[in-house]
Amino acid sequence: MIEPRILKGFRDFLPEQQSIRKNIIRRLEETFVSCGYMPIDTPVLEYADVLLGKSGGDTEKQVYRFSDHGGRDVAMRFDLTVPFARFMAQHSNELYLPFRRYHIDKVFRGENTQKGRYREFVQCDFDIVGTDSVSSDVEILLLMYRSFKAIGVEDITINIAHRGVTSSVLSALGLDDPMPVLRAIDKLFKIGREGVIKELEGIADKSICEKILDTLTMEDSPEKTLARLSDVCGKDNPHIMRLLRIWNILSELGLSHVYTINPSITRGLDYYTGVVFETFLNKLPGIGSVCSGGRYDNLVGLYSKENITGIGASIGLDRLIAGLTELGITEDMQGDNPDVLILCMSEELLPLYHRLAETLRDNKIKAEVYPDNKRFKQQFSYAEKKNIPFAIIIGEDEQKSGKIELKDLTTREQYSLSSEEELISLVIRNKNKK
């Protein structure tokens, strides 16, 4: 006998959880499609050099990498961005620009499994590439909000910054290599002001650090933050002009309550070059950003001489669902349980039960037949466990008299119906009430 077990950092999902996950994914997919974002798919397994080409040591240590049967050096994808870059380079002749795609699927990282980190988890990425326009910046920011609205979460704040603005600020303050500073500031939320200053020891004087942090802190309003940044960078700095334009459009669209300008957002990754953003649930900021991303200059540089600029965001589904569960928002999302259980009262009546089940399904009522002629109690207990609200009882007597008994398992009310039409309309009426 083999002990049934799964690997650390990997998970099974039982129906209740998986229904919620699927429900959320479906709503996100519908939202992406409503905005012109098209689905693509890429393999779970790729050549290791293709996936790892650009990555530093940390990624390489985490990646699941091995030799396949043909001796090829292969690896499981650790994100959806690298495969997307490879995809764009490989299929450039078959695709058109600007290209909008979404991709929701599992990725794999053999990292430490503490604190809600998993080795197999789902990413939801959406990007528009082949355009450097303000319009596409705004579009991604709008799509982020629309995605959260689609899953019933309106109470969010999307924090926006601009890498070019931040670099200009640092350069105005006399720092020419922005990367180590950006990486330290990125941790502001986690390690606090003093922590950042400590990290920057040796890179910049304490007084300069204080100045940097003062400049990159939010003011009372996004307008004031923008004004101060503008003062430091100069009003004709193209990056600050861009950020201002984005903010003005969002404000004109009446959405200034959803977004904010937060220059301490830097995103650790080297490859962002324009706007960057992070999204927080207002009631649970502590779980961290649930949707992040930014603009990048060159997606495909590793694989092609072409330059493809673009902007994209990624929702961390696991962290998001953990947050929504804590907020009680997922409770209504379990829409997969059947509406009706047809009890099995007699083996002779199987054709009748299955015909009725098919008729109900044709009328958009989710229906199943209890498969064995077992005691009432056992069949009802099954309905309860599966959260089925209605039971249909047809025994030999009912069949003879042409009656259908419908029991509401929540209220315990019982209805005696004389036609399938009556049954269908009653179930639909009650279903919509619940």
Added chain:
Amino acid sequence: MIEPRILKGFRDFLPEQQSIRKNIIRRLEETFVSCGYMPIDTPVLEYADVLLGKSGGDTEKQVYRFSDHGGRDVAMRFDLTVPFARFMAQHSNELYLPFRRYHIDKVFRGENTQKGRYREFVQCDFDIVGTDSVSSDVEILLLMYRSFKAIGVEDITINIAHRGVTSSVLSALGLDDPMPVLRAIDKLFKIGREGVIKELEGIADKSICEKILDTLTMEDSPEKTLARLSDVCGKDNPHIMRLLRIWNILSELGLSHVYTINPSITRGLDYYTGVVFETFLNKLPGIGSVCSGGRYDNLVGLYSKENITGIGASIGLDRLIAGLTELGITEDMQGDNPDVLILCMSEELLPLYHRLAETLRDNKIKAEVYPDNKRFKQQFSYAEKKNIPFAIIIGEDEQKSGKIELKDLTTREQYSLSSEEELISLVIRNKNKK
């Protein structure tokens, strides 16, 4: 520079193909859920001994297996049945029986890539376990038909046999070890009658082989086939009684044109014990079965002392889609392209464009804004490539006069509209026509 390339036997899916795949999967999921089948998920990567415990040498040779960072012997799943068995054994305390689940996801086999076989492919499994009833046999058979109807394929034949009946026939003809014979007969469709007889050389005399094949061949009608099998096995053989009962229920439901009794269907796998079935597209029988399965006695035996009987089927998505494409059925399934492209005529009007796009989406019209203020021709050419049927033109003039120009890109008709309401109703009307 790294050459952008993917592994042999693995595939990228571009939007046109992936839209179709998602569309089919969504319809199947809705069908499964309408019948009480609930989604579950299991990891892509598992302990190798858990996945390979029961399998013979062939599976082991094909499986992607390696040592992870912690030195664990791990493997990528090669089907969804073994993980389901492990899942049922591991979560028996959290689950109820009978348990209906579906699972649609990728599996991985490093096998030969000739003849449309892939190393990464999608399986769609649905099973009901914890019941040995006739009702559950019928249910799975009905669900198979319902699934195909949901994707627009009615013209199928589901071939049904019963392992117990076949064994009884072989035993009545003097053969006590049915397995090698079953394996040979399973190839009847592929290698023909003579081929099977040749395979059985040394196992049975030619005359016995002829007799076996005669008995296991279909008659003019399922009723005649059943009558002959009944003659050979004896009328009170429980297996033939079961098969008869199933057939009678399907006939009573008016579905005898969808199903047939074909005793030459055996399914190679050792673990089927009751009814087995295969599904053929009537217009393309040559591509082989697109949905197969059967009843098994003991799903979890490898992991548990419990016995869980059940019945299930699996749709091979890749083969099915290849078939549907050949039949031209997938052409209507590309529902993901946007309905409307809002042209970018002026950077100043970006707030207007994005507000209008959001309004259209709120009205279930899929809309996108062209992100750059480029030439008309280029924007129209993009719409054509992405198969977008309508373009909305609002320049400074239109904005001043409060007009919206709508161009039907198929008919080249242009409409001058004076309100968003007019626009929305016109697009919806035309959309429904197309």
